Amino acid sequence: MFNLGSVDRTRLLGVESVSVSALRLFERLPRHPIVTVASAMKLLDTSKPTAARAIEVLAEIGILVETTGKKRDRSFAYRAYMERLRTGTELDFSR
Numbered sequence: 001m002f003n004l005g006s007v008d009r010t011r012l013l014g015v016e017s018v019s020v021s022a023l024r025l026f027e028r029l030p031r032h033p034i035v036t037v038a039s040a041m042k043l044l045d046t047s048k049p050t051a052a053r054a055i056e057v058l059a060e061i062g063i064l065v066e067t068t069g070k071k072r073d074r075s076f077a078y079r080a081y082m083e084r085l086r087t088g089t090e091l092d093f094s095r
Helices: 004-013 020-028 037-044 048-060 079-087
Strands: 064-066 076-078
Touching (some): 004 020, 048 064, 048 076
């Protein structure tokens, strides 16, 4: 069984600039695989700059991918999760 959560978590923990907010957002991605800065602010109960930086960290390592092509009001998708949904591959988020 493919353990998507552990693979991506390991990648994230290997990033020197990882923040608690980025980790918290990552943990919420299985239930909210598409996020915006505004939705991340609500999920994390935090400020806009903190939510934006959490998204930025996840996007820099390829966990999130920008889906709108815009400069403003962008949406980001949990790439591997969405790919598994498209292909029908079983998801496992156990640790």
